[in-house]
Amino acid sequence: MVSDLAGALAGLSAAPRLLVASDFDGVLAPIVADPGAARPLPAAIEALRLLGGLPDTFVALVSGRALAELTALSGLGPPARLVGSHGAEWSTGPVAGLDVERAGVLAAVTETMEDVAGCYPGVLVERKPVNAVLHVRRASREDAAAAGAELTERLARWPDLRVAHGKQIVEVGVAPNDKGSALVTLRSAAEADAVLFLGDDVTDEDAFAVLTPQDVGVKVGPGETRAAYRVDTPEDAAAVLAELAALRVSANRS
Ligand SMILES: [Mg+2]
Incomplete structure (x- = not known):
């Protein structure tokens, strides 16, 4: 040493x-x-x-x-x-876990995501402890693009989210990371x-x-x-x- x-x-x-x-x-x-x-x-x-x-x-x-x-x-x-x-x-x-305010934001974000996913065949939502993930791998290219755009627009009301665009996914987090x-x-x-x-x-x-x-x-x-x-x-x-x-x-x- x-x-x-x-x-x-x-x-x-x-x-x-x-x-x-x-x-x-x-x-x-x-x-x-x-x-x-x-x-x-x-x-x-x-x-x-x-x-x-x-x-x-x-x-x-x-x-x-x-x-x-x-x-x-x-x-x-x-x-x-x-x-x-x-x-x-x-x-x-x-x-420990999320505070009440952030847990509320995560619930609202997840609900919004499920709303969007429901409009496009093959688009799925995965719930994680502090994130929500939109999966578009099984959707047509048009639907994937449209779902991503709609989600982005609807998430704009929460300016502090951490949004990561990955391969065929959009991952949204509500906690500092x-x-x-x-x-x-x-x-x-x-x-x-x-x-x-x-x-x-x-x-x-x-x-x-x-x-x-x-x-x-x-x-x-x-x-x-x-x-x-x-x-x-x-x-x-x-x-x-x-x-x-x-x-x-x-x-x-x-
Ligand atoms: Mg290391």
């Missing part, structure tokens, strides 16, 4: 209230060809469990995966807090004085961007980053977590 990172971890370990947050794939779990086969490194999970059991120490995973998948693959549960769908799905805590917002929420919920965040991908940059000088960001692997520190592999990331856990345990004893 590079010595300046070791020094930064020593600093973190002395924080009165510490939040340790991490991405999952490519950080705790090596990237594999079949996303369903991803498994976290036991050493990483063991370090997170140890940290989560210490006083004034809070552990969170922030992933792009759906929450249910993240929960199953990581094997982590309370007191660790799991945040899926890039910050849109929360296991517990300040944003970036890892930066998620990390800000986690930090304030934990009233943390300092934060460690580990990430490997482009979406993790949103989280690195909200770190403050007393925090530590660790990028895992190659690529441009805002993080101040970098390690090469998930094994190295597990070593970072283990080191911090060991330091925090002894800081706690003294």
